[in-house]
Amino acid sequence: xxxxxxxxxxxxxxxxxxxxxxxxxxxxxxxxxxxxxxxxxxxxxxxxxxxxxxxxxxxxxxxxxxxxxxxxxxxxxxxxxxxxxxxxxxxxxxxxxxx
Numbered sequence: 001x002x003x004x005x006x007x008x009x010x011x012x013x014x015x016x017x018x019x020x021x022x023x024x025x026x027x028x029x030x031x032x033x034x035x036x037x038x039x040x041x042x043x044x045x046x047x048x049x050x051x052x053x054x055x056x057x058x059x060x061x062x063x064x065x066x067x068x069x070x071x072x073x074x075x076x077x078x079x080x081x082x083x084x085x086x087x088x089x090x091x092x093x094x095x096x097x098x099x
Contacts, residue, residue: 002026003092007099010037010047014098019047021096024054029088030077035064038077048076060085 004022006029008014015037022028028051030038037044038059051057061079064070073079080088089095 001092001094003088003095004028005095005097006030006034006037007032007097008037009033010044015047018096018098019050022052022055024052027056027058027088027092029058029060029080029085030063031060031085032063033067035059035067035069035073038064038073039069040072040074044074048074058084058088 002022004018004026006014006018015034018028037047038057057077058080059073059077061070061081064073064079070079
């Protein structure tokens with residue numbers, strides 16, 4: 001089980017690379033501009049269809065608020081604060097950052 005942390009939007013190669021490696025039981029946490037990939041748009045629904053079932057999806061609440069998109073996140077994403085971010089890092093034995 002790996003915590004995948006992405007800080008780029010859905011139009012980046014980093015997300016494509018992440019999707020080739022992510023597996024059921026892993027988690028994907030979107031931070032910084034990565035939270036834009038969780039906004040409810042047709043483009044974002046397309047990449048989400050490529051994400052395997054069984055991957056837990058999170059978006060850092062503070063970054064979504066800073067970008068004015070907190071109320072526009074897809075329902076599949078669970079907004080988490082910094083404390084939950086730390087909990088996720090502790091929960092997963094491995095983490096992978098995608099830049």
